[in-house]
Amino acid sequence: MSTLSYETELDKVLKGENVCHDLSVSQLVEQSLERKEGMLTSTGALRATTGKYTGRSPKDKYIVEETSVRDKINWGNVNQPISKEVFENLYKKVLNYLQKKDQVFVSKNFAGADKNYQLPIRVVNEYAWHNLFARQLFIRPTQEELKTHEAKFTVISAPGFKADPNIDGTKSETFIMISFEKRVVLIGGTEYAGEIKKSIFSIMNYLLPEQNVLSMHCSANVGNEGDVALFFGLSGTGKTTLSADPERHLIGDDEHGWSHTGVFNIEGGCYAKCINLSEEKEPQIYNAIRFGSVLENVMLDDQRKPDYDDTQLTENTRAAYPLELIPNSVMPSVAGHPNTIIFLTADAFGVLPPISKLTKEQAMYHFLSGYTSKLAGTERGITSPEATFSTCFGAPFLPLPANRYAEMLGEKINQHEVQVFLVNTGWSGGEYGVGKRMNLSYTRAMVQAALQGELNTVETIVDPTFGLNIPAHCPGVPDEVLQPRETWTDKVAYDAKAAELATQFQENFKKFAKVSDEILNAGPKV
Structure with missing residues (x-):
């Protein structure tokens, strides 16, 4: 399957009536609540849980073994090879899965604040709260930039689609696959939002050194x-x-x-760890967790106040918020x-x-x-x-x-x-x-x-x-x-x-x- 056919297949999905493009923060929060993906906390942040996957799944992460990257990648336990055939099969299955969903959420973003090395990306999500996460974690285009934005990489995240290792060639139901030739990241079987963030980081760790960065x-x-x-x-x-x-x-x-x-x-x-977070010790992070921010796996009390000391779900509790919510950030x-x-x-x-x-x-x-x-x-x-x-x-x-x-x-x-x-x-x-x-x-x-x-x-x-x-x-x-x-x-x-x-x-x-x-x-x- 060529890069062009990959884009054509994806374009068909993205033109569907079930696709919501570049919703605002308020709209994504509203959609998340309507779909019962999360709840608002007393601070105004959206809180979601990620099921049994409360951290990354490194053993389920793969790079597609393609001609252009085969001699460059440091293959091993970290960068595990997967065949093009396995990737293409799962790619088709995930797109078919998303076409049947009531709603799919798409946002255009950037990776890299220096425009000389900036990578336009697109994030396609089954969940509205994941799309909110991506919007807040990556660099948000202006309205003018949206008009000319052409994604060079696309992340497709479908947590509800679970692989069958006996059929699909994976180790488990979960998979995170990067195809550098097709410019696609495919994520399935895990609700942990950090996989979206780290997959783009892995891509930048490949692309930037090629530009002497x-x-x-x-x-x-x-x-x-x-x-x-x-x-x-x-x-x-x-x-x-x-x-x-x-x-x-x-x-x-x-x-x-x-x-x-x-x-x-x-x-x-x-994307801050917030276990034992307190206003006294970390006031900037504590006060950044408000409307538009996302809390992952944080327990709430009866008044929906976050309890950052509660490790009932995981010690890897997380807060995702845009950089500008830190008062003295550089923009x-x-x-x-x-x-x-x-x-x-x-x-x-x-x-x-x-x-x-x-x-x-x-x-x-x-x-x-x-x-x-x-x-x-x-x-x-x-x-x-x-x-x-x-x-x-x-x-x-x-x-x-x-x-x-x-x-x-x-x-x-x-x-x-x-x-x-x-x-x-x-x-x-x-x-x-x-x-x-x-x-x-x-x-x-x-x-x-x-x-x-x-x-x-x-x-x-x-x-x-x-x-x-x-x-x-x-x-x-x-x-x-x-x-x-x-x-x-x-x-x-x-x-x-x-x-x-x-x-x-x-x-x-x-x-x-x-x-x-x-x-x-x-x-x-x-």
Whole structure:
């Protein structure tokens, strides 16, 4: 089936009488309520639940094995190949399924705030609330832009269509398939809205490096003096929380590109974890959850007030809202070159320092390692934190080989003399189940000190296991908190756990065969 025939098949569906095009936020909320897809909360946000799929389904994500991408994709457990025949069969079935629905919702959007690298996209949804989610998460066209908008990629999401693995060639009822040649993303069998967002991110992670733009799984903000900071980290490590700083201006909370002119947001909204969210700790995010925003899997009380502490459905509760609901956001969301990069990790072992300054070689080592803990609920089957290494802090979304992204980052760190820090937002005083999660106020103080250059001249202590330069002092943080071994009552247990994690670092890094000795020697020593 050619690209043209794919477009013709899709055009037939989109011209149907059951299709609603580019509805407003109010109309999509109204449709969601009429169709009983969700309910309004006391804050005015729309709350929906996603059934048994409350996180991404990485084992059900595929890239179609096509001639033009076959030699470029980093095939493996993350980028699983699927045949064109399997894709084409499911594509026809999903379109036929949508033609029979009472209503289908379509919106035109963009990915990429920098117009030089902007991708026009179209999102086709079975559910109105999913279309609202897409409208708020991607960049919304103006009325003038809608007139000339021509989608270069289409996401088709039909949660009610479930695959039959015995017939359709999938592993389960769920499938997320990307065809780069047909410019189509096909999603079925899951109601989790994050699949829509992350599929476009995966596409941009393929397209942008081809244009010499580094695509990054990070949040970004900018100070009043124009100083830009990037925060790398997987879900739950604090990207959204730490970048939403009332003293700085938010560029974006999750996905960015870094071109020859600076950084830009790939999205037009934020998708924040809201477990234990409070107005006191995170006022910007808390107050952004109002009419037009979407809450996923958040429990409500009798007055329909969100209970952010209730994990009855999942710990991966989410809030989706447009960027402009953050008071000091940058619109359009573009800025200059970064001055500071912060790698965020949620260390479930409790042995990494809360902050350390990295040499360029250490920065490359930890970027390639991408160590953190998968937190409960972000993926199906994860019920408690697990140590994991996710290359470039975004392996689930990187179609190209890791070295491609790492080399681009190293070049940019050199070119722009960027300061790099590793920040542990995970556990202190013991491993998960024994110690406690790092105090958010301490983390904020450390990040602020790093961004303001206050740690550049502070005396540092070299960690004997990890080789990291730990500041001896930091404004607003007790000295003993900075040295992880001092926070453990049982020092012998700390040494054993540190050695265990260091060994895991070394074992993981064996897969990077082509790195320099300088980078290899920048890692932990057992």
